[in-house]
Amino acid sequence: MIKVYASSVIDAPANAVWAQVRDFNALPQWTPFVAESRIEESQPADRIGCVRNFRLRDGGVIRERLLTLSDYDYQCSYAILESPMSVENYVATIKLTPVTEGNRTFVEWWAEFDCAPEREAALAEQIGQDVFQAAFDTLKKVVAR
């Protein structure tokens, strides 16, 4: 089991960032790599257990299930059901914390998963940089005041 952790500071209030992040069907709006997304079985996008089914710009399809969602804690977690990444037991969490100085948002995103040992380093780098950090960079622009 390896853990990938990334964090950033978004120059917008936590409420505004959370409005974007809590929408489990909104990845196309705040990530650069998701082309389109839908929630399976017409479930609401904030119902625990709902599944998002999205297509990456490179053509890959990923299905993820929403495991937890707390508006109080600004935190949600999800698990990968299917993906082209060859990972198992992948559970990720996004958490926002208000930064009172400057009314900004501290955002954390971490994932734990299993994979072939020789792929660990490359996958950790790929998920940390190309997924989490890339999403932070887009999110900063989307919620920019």
Add this chain to the structure above:
Amino acid sequence: MIRVRRSAVIDAPIERVWAVLRDFNSHSAWHPGVGPSTIERGEASDQVGCIREFTLKDGNQIREQLLALSDRDHVSTYCILDATLAIRNYVATVQLKRVTDGDRTFWHWESTFDVPRGREREFESLVGGQVYEAGFTGLAAFLKRGGNPSGVRPAVQTQGIVATAFGGPDVLQLRRLDSPAPRSGEVRVRQTAIGVNYIDVYVRAGLYRMIEPPAPIGMEAAGVVVESHAPGFSPGDRVAYACLPPGAYVTMRTLPAAQLVLLPDHVDDEAAAALMLKGMTAEYLLHRTYRVKPGDTILVHAAAGGVGLLLCQWGRALGARVIGTVSSEAKAELARANGCEHPIVTRTYSFAAKTKEWSGGRGADVIYDGLGREAAAENLAALATRGHWVGYGHATGPLDPVSLGEKSGTFSQPVLFHYTADYLQQMAGRVFAALREGALKPDVRRRYPLAAAADAHRDLEARRTTGQIVLLP
């Protein structure tokens, strides 16, 4: 129960920020609101359970205990044990998190506590603003300047009054001097007011061999910190001191931070410069050498003098019956206006009979004697049974040994600096509190430019002055 949360992002790697914050005694080095701080019982400052005792720059005193410390999670939890603030049940947690985007640090600081009803907003703002937010800014600045007080800079030119030889007031001359760069544990102070004391005359004249001419004289001053290499003091802090060696008659002075006290807002620079030495002398005489209680009879010699007036004011405020000796009717009036109920006008050191009369035949529980030899027999006669006789000066010559057996009396010969060596902060704190409460009243009557220090000495020696004298650089 109030909950206060504040957070910030510090532009430094988490390891650097944590290295500072995990040290429970580091706050005096980086927090602009924290004065001197020590860990009790000599424990390590990252030992869970250790207690830090510190003074805030607003004068409040706090003891806090470290409850938990995790280097893995970058979390530290602590609580207040005692505080002069009306805060109860205060428990705070500091948590750091890595900001991988830019290798910065997210710092969350949170606490819960109780305060008196109606004062919630005041304390929310105090803790959140003056403690947490000020701490964020202070630590960021501390790290920016390298994590330790700034690098060594050269001596700067200043000027001061130097005793060019032992002698009369004419030996005092204005000279150019070097103010050495502060070393570790030292600060440089730009002085704004300097106190003049009779001891300065003794030092100048060579009666007290405390300097080797040519050297600056002077025992006390107030000013503003301009450079600090010591925890607990930052540029801009208002400070004062009374200490050895002499050298206070200068515009800029570098000295050990251990000699300094922070000035509360209600004490102005002139009052501090004028009262550090005399005020702390009155403090130990009334509170330490002998602890004056309500109903005591105290006998103050030279009751209209610098320390004498303070002893009258403060002794009266402590509930004592104050009897004093003075040399003229005018001085008797001054002493009376300052709390001396029974001034005795005498030029022949004859006061025992009246002291007995005004104390119901008992005599003085404590005698503050700056007179010395000529008054010894009268002092012994004026002393109450089991009374205490304090010889803190000897204007008429050293005391001969006297037999105290006939009164079961005790005698002590205290020196201010033997008290300030251990109790400086507490002594100054009590003087400042007495000023705030009006038990002590500053009375700066004369101000001279620093360059005119010789004139100040002439007037002092000619007894042309009452009240306190300050020099203004």
